[in-house]
Amino acid sequence: MSGLRLFRTDATNSGMTEVVPCLAEIEADVQGLVEAHMEMLLGVRFLAGEYGTGSVHGGRID
Known part of the structure; x- marks a missing residue:
């Protein structure tokens, strides 16, 4: 495996543990994970998961 490897500090801040991708x-x-942590990831407050586009377009947007 090549590319960027991610690590986090352990509970005592005395070591590092590699974050295993999945x-x-x-x-x-993925949507639920991003919504749950949107303020930390992007600095914005989460309002709602999807909005209806109304009768003209008849769909939803994230």
Whole structure:
């Protein structure tokens, strides 16, 4: 495996543990994770998961 490796400090801050990557089963898993941590990741407050686009477009946007 090549590329950037990620690490986190352990509970006592005396060492490091590598973060093991994993793939999400479905997009909703990733969406939920981002929504739960949006303020920390992007500095914005989460309002809602999806908005309806109304009768003209008849869809949803994230």
